[in-house]
Amino acid sequence: MNWLKRIDTALVTGLLLGSGGVLLSLLGNPANSGICVSCFMENLAGALQLHPNLRMSYIRPELIGFVLGSFLVATRTRRFRVTGGSSPVIRFFLGFFIILGCSVFIGCPIKMLQRLGSGDLTAVAATLGLVFGVWLGAKYIRKGTFLDREKEMPRINGYIMPLLALLMLIFLLLRPGFIRLGASGPAALHAPLLVSLAIGLVIGGFAQRSGLCITGGIRNFFLVRETTLLFGVLAALGSVFVTSLATGQFHLGMNGQPASHLSHGWTFLAMTLVGLASVIIDGCPFRQLIKAGQGDIDAALASFGMLAGAAVAISWSLQSTSAGPSFGGKIAVLTGLAFSIVVVMSYRHRTRPTR
Amino acid sequence: MLLKSGNNMDWLDKINITILAGLVAVTLGMLVQHGLAARQQGGAAVSSGTSIQKAYREQVARDARLYRDVRHLREQGETRQAMARLKAIMKAHPGNPYSFVAMARLDLADGRLTGAIANFRKAVDARPEYVDKKTPFYIGKEIEAVVTEALAKLPREKKLKPDDKSIVVALQNVYYLQRRLAGGCE
Numbered sequence: 082m083n084w085l086k087r088i089d090t091a092l093v094t095g096l097l098l099g100s101g102g103v104l105l106s107l108l109g110n111p112a113n114s115g116i117c118v119s120c121f122m123e124n125l126a127g128a129l130q131l132h133p134n135l136r137m138s139y140i141r142p143e144l145i146g147f148v149l150g151s152f153l154v155a156t157r158t159r160r161f162r163v164t165g166g167s168s169p170v171i172r173f174f175l176g177f178f179i180i181l182g183c184s185v186f187i188g189c190p191i192k193m194l195q196r197l198g199s200g201d202l203t204a205v206a207a208t209l210g211l212v213f214g215v216w217l218g219a220k221y222i223r224k225g226t227f228l229d230r231e232k233e234m235p236r237i238n239g240y241i242m243p244l245l246a247l248l249m250l251i252f253l254l255l256r257p258g259f260i261r262l263g264a265s266g267p268a269a270l271h272a273p274l275l276v277s278l279a280i281g282l283v284i285g286g287f288a289q290r291s292g293l294c295i296t297g298g299i300r301n302f303f304l305v306r307e308t309t310l311l312f313g314v315l316a317a318l319g320s321v322f323v324t325s326l327a328t329g330q331f332h333l334g335m336n337g338q339p340a341s342h343l344s345h346g347w348t349f350l351a352m353t354l355v356g357l358a359s360v361i362i363d364g365c366p367f368r369q370l371i372k373a374g375q376g377d378i379d380a381a382l383a384s385f386g387m388l389a390g391a392a393v394a395i396s397w398s399l400q401s402t403s404a405g406p407s408f409g410g411k412i413a414v415l416t417g418l419a420f421s422i423v424v425v426m427s428y429r430h431r432t433r434p435t436r
Numbered sequence: 437m438l439l440k441s442g443n444n445m446d447w448l449d450k451i452n453i454t455i456l457a458g459l460v461a462v463t464l465g466m467l468v469q470h471g472l473a474a475r476q477q478g479g480a481a482v483s484s485g486t487s488i489q490k491a492y493r494e495q496v497a498r499d500a501r502l503y504r505d506v507r508h509l510r511e512q513g514e515t516r517q518a519m520a521r522l523k524a525i526m527k528a529h530p531g532n533p534y535s536f537v538a539m540a541r542l543d544l545a546d547g548r549l550t551g552a553i554a555n556f557r558k559a560v561d562a563r564p565e566y567v568d569k570k571t572p573f574y575i576g577k578e579i580e581a582v583v584t585e586a587l588a589k590l591p592r593e594k595k596l597k598p599d600d601k602s603i604v605v606a607l608q609n610v611y612y613l614q615r616r617l618a619g620g621c622e
Contacts, residue, residue: 111619111620111621112618112619112620113620114620114621117621120621123621135488136564137621187620187621187622188621251464251467254471255467255468255470255471256471257467257470257471258470263488264486264488264489264570264571265488265492265564265565265568265570265571266564266565266568266622267620267621267622269568269570270570270619270621332618336611336614336615337611337614337615337617337618338615338618338620339615339618339619339620339622340615340618340619340620340621340622341615341620342615343611402622403612403615403616403622404561404612
């Protein structure tokens with residue numbers, strides 16, 4: 082198995098993430114949304130009846146796969162370390178605002194790559210916004226901003242998230258009465274359960290090994306010119322481009338793109354929020370799920386914040402539509418940016434950090 | 437370790453583990469039984485899809501009955517009478533999104549392309565199932581044909597009349613419909 086060690090796992094994870102997303106779209110997931118953590122969180126919140134929109138209610142097996150794949154690989158490779166206690170409430174609300182930012186753009190950073198790679202030019206503003214947000218976050222880190230140091234926690238804490246993922250799988254299979262699955266709209270669009278779960282597990286496992294993170298890759302480049310994860314991100318973008326081209330899902334242009342809008346200014350600001358907040362909590366929405374699977378309690382709390390954000394985004398109609406962002410969504414982005422800036426100011430250590 | 441190894445377990449640990457195993461077994465058993473019962477009765481989550489589809493089909497049939505006269509008059513070329521009948525229905529049944537579809541079809545019959553597009557947009561806004569292939573409401577092909585026609589005409593008209601705001605609005609409606617037809621998680 083020596084050849085496995087020689088392969089750059091970040092690159093492989095990126096390739097799997099990109100091609101897996103396009104494949105899932107082809108097999109039934111919504112167009113350009115084969116993998117989208119924010120959309121899937123909105124679906125999960127609906128399935129748990131945390132919001133009333135039945136069209137957005139489904140338990141996505143991919144989310145379960147990400148957490149369980151990460152958990153299984155982490156436990157097998159002795160990387161399952163249970164840590165936490167680093168500014169939990171702050172992380173919860175940053176996770177919350179990250180999803181609100183994503184819902185204004187209509188997609189998480191992974192979906193942004195999928196949209197961009199399949200020719201959706203409205204995602205250019207999102208990419209610029211995300212890169213700007215991460216650059217801003219990197220600047221704050223350089224100036225001494227970082228959340229508290231995490232500490233070791235009792236192992237039981239680390240098992241909660243994988244057990245919840247397992248419970249969601251049981252709910253999806255047994256479909257008890259309190260679980261609500263929509264029959265129209267995005268909820269009705271899904272790839273076969275086992276395929277979705279398998280792709281989620283494989284990507285989750287590889288992501289645990291590689292530490293691939295969309296915002297982390299960009300952040301590392303800005304901070305220390307380190308390119309391992311960035312190449313993984315570029316590999317994801319490249320594989321989306323190639324597979325969408327090969328499968329006839331590539332459509333270049335601004336118009337006629339699935340679940341998109343032309344309010345580029347708000348898209349830019351929304352993804353700036355996502356980039357900045359993700360750098361503060363050390364990972365994009367996808368990375369939070371992977372870290373939660375490997376025992377990171379802080380990431381689990383951020384994930385719960387993401388679920389709460391997803392429920393609120395739909396319940397309060399903060400999410401954008403093809404017509405553009407809603408008034409509430411714009412206010413949410415501005416509030417999220419203000420909150421993020423208050424956090425980075427509050428956590429700024431005037432002397433150089435020693436960590 | 438989550439649990440102590442067998443040798444270190446005292447009586448309290450053994451009781452706890454027994455209770456835990458019992459609780460897990462009972463909970464799982466109840467969940468399985470509930471799931472099976474729900475399936476047999478065509479229950480909750482599984483059947484919500486089926487019952488919704490049934491409700492959709494019933495609504496489509498109701499709409500067909502309610503707007504039958506409008507359709508007949510339009511097919512006979514009596515668009516003015518059809519419009520009068522449609523307005524009467526709209527007064528009696530405000531909020532039925534199918535009125536926008538009927539209006540759009542009358543606009544098309546009278547050659548008002550921009551009016552048809554605006555009404556199709558209102559219809560899709562009010563009932564997104566009109567562009568959802570998995571429901572019986574789906575009229576995506578019809579809307580797509582109108583969008584294609586509009587995309588061939590409107591950009592040319594915009595060049596000829598650059599100050600005409602109505603063409604700009606119509607184009608925005610066309611692009612909106614195009615995005616909705618493309619699908620995605622909306």
